[in-house]
Amino acid sequence: MTVTRTDIEAAAARIAGHVRRTPVIESGAGSFGLDRSLSLKLELLQHSGSFKARGAFNTLLSQTVPAAGVAAASGGNHGAAVAHAARALGHAADIFVPETSSPTKIARIRASGAHLHVGGARYADAAEACARHRAATGAMDIHAYDAPATIAGQGTVALEWQEQVPDLDTVLIAVGGGGLVSGCAVWLHEAVKVIAVEPEGACALHAALSSGRPVDVPVESLAADSLGAKRCGDLVYELAAPRVAQSLVVSDEAIRDAQTRLWADVRIAAEPGGAAALAALTSGVYRPARDERVGVLVCGGNVALETIETR
Structure with a gap:
């Protein structure tokens, strides 16, 4: 790889x-x-x-997106990018962020129409919640960097x-x-x-x-x-x-x-x-x-x- x-x-x-x-x-x-x-x-x-919109669009346009849509854990910017790209391409998106994310970034995600989940004190908490959601729904993961x-x-x-x-x-x-x-x-x-x-x-x-x-x-x-x-x-x-x-x-x-x-x-x-x-x-x-x-x-x-x- x-x-x-x-x-x-x-x-x-x-x-x-x-x-x-x-x-x-x-x-x-x-x-x-x-x-x-x-x-x-x-x-x-x-x-x-x-x-981050670049990586989000490249991922969505190069792979088959399931009916459950996409899911991402984020400190804020990755979630906003995935939410924007998903809306532009007609996919559902669930975005998980920790409580420490800035209000500006949370507001941007909300404005995109994505399903926003705020919880946990750390990014790791959001990542765990996102993983549980993907396992339960079959939503596609869009990794923030790796x-x-x-x-x-x-x-x-x-x-x-x-x-x-x-x-x-x-x-x-x-x-x-x-x-x-x-x-x-x-x-x-x-x-x-x-x-x-x-x-x-x-x-x-x-x-x-x-x-x-x-x-x-x-x-x-x-x-x-x-x-x-x-x-x-x-x-x-x-x-x-x-x-x-x-x-x-x-x-x-x-x-x-x-x-x-x-x-x-x-x-x-x-x-x-x-x-x-x-x-x-x-x-x-x-x-x-x-x-x-x-x-x-x-x-x-x-x-x-x-x-x-x-x-």
Whole structure:
């Protein structure tokens, strides 16, 4: 079981017309307190507010969906994406989220018309409830990150970005379970350096790369509702380990500061997970070379404006 560039090309063709070709902007030198312009890929403008719509559509369009529809456990963004894709394609959807999911994300799922189940204090509780539902009904599972169709769908972000900005040297991508970064690394790694960025309090891929295998990690972060996987996937690890050039961790304070800078400088309202990749630059955790052409993926925007600190 693997994912190839051919799989990503096929996914891009399959989901065309169902997802947005999200824009790229140049931040301009001096933005965010940096001495360079960045290429910002605005995937937070994707349907349902994050990149996850790509994997959801690719899964639904490449498999036979049973009469019972689809089911997904989520911290919020994956559930919103599955709900959106299911409604667009005429399928029933049951979405399971923990009580810690943000009200913004819960409201987005409800608005999609999916059957929403809120319960449990952790993502693991939602995942267990979802598994029981699938066993009882025969509903199809759409995994948030560790499935070939999901990863190939997320990899279309990189295919699209490279078409839009072919001269990038490096891209920084936030990581939760790792479906996005592994898919992007499959597409980019031979030509572009892919850097994974995680919160210090939720760093499943970083721990796996340090240990030589996926391991459980504690999850306690500002960005936990989108980057809060307890363990990176086995397939994610297999794909990412040889292709991700560097794995970095950033503090919650750095993530919050990056959120503030995105709003102050370019009026982008990103959720914490969506600001994490930029935080590696603004905090100095990653220092590019003088002429390095750097891209930052802003991957999610399901956030209440009043939670963003302004200045």
